[in-house]
Amino acid sequence: MRRRAKAGSGPGKPVRGKSVAVRRRRVASAKAVRSRPTPASRRESELARLKRERKEIVDQQHATAEVLQLISDSSGDLEPVFASILASAVQLCDAHNGVINRWDGHALHLAATHNMPEAFIEVRRNSPYRLEENSATVRLLKRKGPIHIADLANDQAYLAGNPSTVAAVELGGVRTALAVPLLKENELVGSFTVGRRVVRPFTARQIKIVQTFAAQAAVAIENARLLHELQETLQQQAAAAEVLKIVSRSTYDLQAVLDTLIELVARQCGADLAAIHPERSYFSAYSIYGGPEDHKQVAGGVAFEPGDGSVMARTAREGRPVQVADVLADPGYKLHEVQQRLGYRTVLGVPLLREGRPVGIIVLMRSTVRPFTEQQIVLAQNFAAQAVIAIENTRLLTELRWRTDELIRSVEELERERNNKLMNLEAMVASISHEVRQPLASIASNGGAALRFLGHAPPNIGEVRLALNRMVNDSHRASQVFDNIRALFGKADREYEPIDINDLVRGVLNSLQRELDDHGIETGHDLASDLPLVTGHRGQLQEVLINLIRNAIEAMHADDSNRRLLQLRTGPHGGNRIFVAVEDSGPGIDAVQLESIFDAFVTTKAQGMGLGLALSRMIIDRHAGQLSAAPAEPRGSIFRIVLPGRPGSDANS
Amino acid sequence: MSAPAEPQPTVFVIDDDADLREALSSLFRSVGLQVKALATAPEFLQIKLPEGPTCLVLDVRLPGLSGLDFQAELSRTKIDIPIVFMTGHGDIPMTVRAMKAGAVEFLPKPFRDQDMLDAVQTALERDRGRRKSAGETAKLRASFDTLTAREQEIMGLVTAGLMNKQIAGQLGVSEITVKVHRGNVMRKMNARSLADLVRMADALGVRRAPP
Numbered sequence: 001m002r003r004r005a006k007a008g009s010g011p012g013k014p015v016r017g018k019s020v021a022v023r024r025r026r027v028a029s030a031k032a033v034r035s036r037p038t039p040a041s042r043r044e045s046e047l048a049r050l051k052r053e054r055k056e057i058v059d060q061q062h063a064t065a066e067v068l069q070l071i072s073d074s075s076g077d078l079e080p081v082f083a084s085i086l087a088s089a090v091q092l093c094d095a096h097n098g099v100i101n102r103w104d105g106h107a108l109h110l111a112a113t114h115n116m117p118e119a120f121i122e123v124r125r126n127s128p129y130r131l132e133e134n135s136a137t138v139r140l141l142k143r144k145g146p147i148h149i150a151d152l153a154n155d156q157a158y159l160a161g162n163p164s165t166v167a168a169v170e171l172g173g174v175r176t177a178l179a180v181p182l183l184k185e186n187e188l189v190g191s192f193t194v195g196r197r198v199v200r201p202f203t204a205r206q207i208k209i210v211q212t213f214a215a216q217a218a219v220a221i222e223n224a225r226l227l228h229e230l231q232e233t234l235q236q237q238a239a240a241a242e243v244l245k246i247v248s249r250s251t252y253d254l255q256a257v258l259d260t261l262i263e264l265v266a267r268q269c270g271a272d273l274a275a276i277h278p279e280r281s282y283f284s285a286y287s288i289y290g291g292p293e294d295h296k297q298v299a300g301g302v303a304f305e306p307g308d309g310s311v312m313a314r315t316a317r318e319g320r321p322v323q324v325a326d327v328l329a330d331p332g333y334k335l336h337e338v339q340q341r342l343g344y345r346t347v348l349g350v351p352l353l354r355e356g357r358p359v360g361i362i363v364l365m366r367s368t369v370r371p372f373t374e375q376q377i378v379l380a381q382n383f384a385a386q387a388v389i390a391i392e393n394t395r396l397l398t399e400l401r402w403r404t405d406e407l408i409r410s411v412e413e414l415e416r417e418r419n420n421k422l423m424n425l426e427a428m429v430a431s432i433s434h435e436v437r438q439p440l441a442s443i444a445s446n447g448g449a450a451l452r453f454l455g456h457a458p459p460n461i462g463e464v465r466l467a468l469n470r471m472v473n474d475s476h477r478a479s480q481v482f483d484n485i486r487a488l489f490g491k492a493d494r495e496y497e498p499i500d501i502n503d504l505v506r507g508v509l510n511s512l513q514r515e516l517d518d519h520g521i522e523t524g525h526d527l528a529s530d531l532p533l534v535t536g537h538r539g540q541l542q543e544v545l546i547n548l549i550r551n552a553i554e555a556m557h558a559d560d561s562n563r564r565l566l567q568l569r570t571g572p573h574g575g576n577r578i579f580v581a582v583e584d585s586g587p588g589i590d591a592v593q594l595e596s597i598f599d600a601f602v603t604t605k606a607q608g609m610g611l612g613l614a615l616s617r618m619i620i621d622r623h624a625g626q627l628s629a630a631p632a633e634p635r636g637s638i639f640r641i642v643l644p645g646r647p648g649s650d651a652n653s
Numbered sequence: 654m655s656a657p658a659e660p661q662p663t664v665f666v667i668d669d670d671a672d673l674r675e676a677l678s679s680l681f682r683s684v685g686l687q688v689k690a691l692a693t694a695p696e697f698l699q700i701k702l703p704e705g706p707t708c709l710v711l712d713v714r715l716p717g718l719s720g721l722d723f724q725a726e727l728s729r730t731k732i733d734i735p736i737v738f739m740t741g742h743g744d745i746p747m748t749v750r751a752m753k754a755g756a757v758e759f760l761p762k763p764f765r766d767q768d769m770l771d772a773v774q775t776a777l778e779r780d781r782g783r784r785k786s787a788g789e790t791a792k793l794r795a796s797f798d799t800l801t802a803r804e805q806e807i808m809g810l811v812t813a814g815l816m817n818k819q820i821a822g823q824l825g826v827s828e829i830t831v832k833v834h835r836g837n838v839m840r841k842m843n844a845r846s847l848a849d850l851v852r853m854a855d856a857l858g859v860r861r862a863p864p
Contacts, residue, residue, distance in 0.1 A: 448766020
């Protein structure tokens with residue numbers, strides 16, 4: 001029988017036990033036929049005994065087969081398996097009742113009973129057997145072998161008043177008791193007990209039967225454990241894969257990641273409502289699952305307030321999962337309003353730990369009092385770990401992206417500056433060459449004229465002299481271009497000085513007054529007082545202003561339909577900056593040209609030493625300011641110079 | 654320089670740079686050309702153009718109106734005058750535009766004096782040719798105007814290649830009458846042959862479509 005039990009107890013192969021049982025049955029029949037030459041009566045009784053034994057064996061084998069089938073079908077649910085094993089064992093051993101206990105490393109917990117009164121069950125549920133107690137069962141555990149007590153009421157434990165033994169005798173009505181350990185690789189996993197209400201010891205065969213069933217119960221437990229483990233692993237793997245998928249899919253969208261994550265946790269752990277509360281200094285995405293439509297509004301305001309009033313606060317303080325089986329039964333619980341509106345009872349808080357510090361909390365809630373199991377808590381912790389990875393990941397990627405953008409911005413900035421410098425250089429060269437080409441063309445023409453007048457018969461000396469004089473003037477004019485440029489740009493930086501912009505405007509207007517009068521242009525100015533001084537190169541700024549005014553004169557010259565009006569304005573421009581605006585009543589610049597007028601080749605033709613808009617812009621750039629053009633109302637153009645004021649300076653004019 | 658009776662050619666210079674204006678004037682005078690120098694384009698439009706051949710020497714960048722815009726303006730107002738452009742910049746797209754619009758030459762500053770004189774001679778030659786063909790057409794028009802209405806009609810039909818008989822049938826007159834009119838046409842138009850008359854009809858645009 002021992003061997004048979006072994007044959008059926010191969011872990012993970014419960015189904016094969018069936019065929020083994022069938023084979024054994026044939027062996028038993030053969031054995032019955034062999035014992036023959038005896039007196040009739042003895043033979044009769046022998047035959048009856050053999051028949052009975054055979055029936056027992058067959059019954060036992062049927063029961064075993066049934067149990068094995070149950071185990072393989074149970075998919076980890078031990079209750080029906082235990083019930084069936086107990087019933088079979090009690091019946092086959094002619095016992096009255098039976099109990100299966102499970103060992104958790106500290107105590108034996110009631111797992112299944114057969115034919116035991118309610119009172120006994122209740123006592124046993126509330127008081128597991130502990131090792132220190134000297135009960136019969138505990139002795140058995142220590143021995144790791146069967147214990148057979150003919151009369152429990154005469155046992156030392158009962159006489160010593162051991163409560164569990166007393167309960168067995170007085171509540172369970174047990175007298176003869178047989179206890180067998182449930183072993184897995186020689187480690188205790190539980191106990192299997194059958195009892196009789198009368199004093200009648202079990203036979204050796206019955207003891208063996210009980211041992212067989214005990215072995216099956218041990219297999220069932222192991223089987224269930226393995227199945228459970230497998231299921232859990234698969235579940236967690238699936239959940240982990242899902243989370244990873246989300247994390248990698250929407251790297252920048254933490255909210256989406258956490259929304260999916262909280263839904264997964266809630267489903268996997270069987271929560272009715274769930275939320276991930278962020279520690280706002282670390283991340284801000286707040287995700288919820290389930291509950292009424294206003295769940296987010298109702299619970300979103302709950303913060304990490306220290307104290308005992310919320311599961312969140314307790315979880316944050318403890319830094320590990322905290323469960324409250326029923327918040328209504330918890331005197332310290334304070335979130336009554338939220339609780340009423342969301343209607344939860346059991347609450348589990350699981351911290352999101354980053355380097356041991358909680359950066360958020362997963363809160364799982366059930367609307368009925370139904371505590372989360374150990375496995376569900378572990379599962380929630382796994383999810384919490386993944387949430388932390390997702391949060392960290394997103395944070396790092398966001399930071400990376402931000403830094404990359406920053407880098408791109410500064411590279412573009414450098415590029416723009418470089419382009420500006422090149423454009424400025426181009427503008428300068430174009431301007432200079434334009435300025436110099438003019439006198440050079442004159443010199444060439446005058447020279448050609450002089451030569452031809454010399455070739456006249458007689459030579460026209462008067463014309464020759466005039467041409468030569470003009471050539472001399474033209475060469476002076478050409479060299480003047482360079483002198484002016486050098487005056488403007490040579491060692492310019494060292495000649496920066498505080499400048500009152502209003503003084504500068506008045507000075508330039510004065511110097512151009514005759515030119516303005518010649519063109520019949522009225523001038524007006526509106527200069528703000530209390531402007532800060534600017535730091536700059538007086539000559540350069542004058543040149544820019546002269547150039548803008550000459551531009552305005554030219555613009556109005558081409559247009560004779562209207563009153564010609566030149567307006568100069570100064571004023572504050574925000575942030576300690578000032579502006580100077582030059583407005584004309586000419587035909588205006590069309591919108592397409594507005595920006596390109598500052599390009600080197602679009603400058604309107606310069607007269608005299610006007611340097612053109614490109615150079616004007618370059619000068620203003622060098623003064624850390626801006627030069628821009630816009631259409632004026634109702635007609636004409638406004639050129640606006642914006643310059644930074646001197647730090648801490650106010651106007652004194 | 655070709656026909657002795659021809660009035661003096663005139664070069665118009667438009668540039669807002671007074672120094673360059675004077676230099677160019679002097680250069681053109683040194684080869685015996687009449688010069689009129691102006692500071693702005695609108696001034697040119699107010700001047701009555703002289704009888705003889707003329708041309709324009711123009712900076713592409715003028716204050717207000719650009720040289721190219723001015724070129725377009727002239728062509729709009731049917732003032733047909735050859736233009737030599739000057740430019741301070743090596744501006745290729747502008748050159749192409751100007752040449753397409755019929756500019757004679759595009760000279761970057763500073764230019765060689767001889768290049769400028771050559772360009773101006775080419776421009777004046779072109780104007781001379783234009784004037785000549787315009788003068789001939791005017792003469793033909795005067796002769797054509799001396800024809801009677803019937804004679805003008807017969808000139809159109811004859812030059813379309815119709816026989817006297819056909820013309821007579823079409824106009825409902827005798828063939829003799831057609832012959833007489835035709836003789837008058839040849840004489841008044843001073844045509845040496847039928848081919849000569851056809852060329853004149855073409856120049857005047859009075860030739861009927863062939864039947």
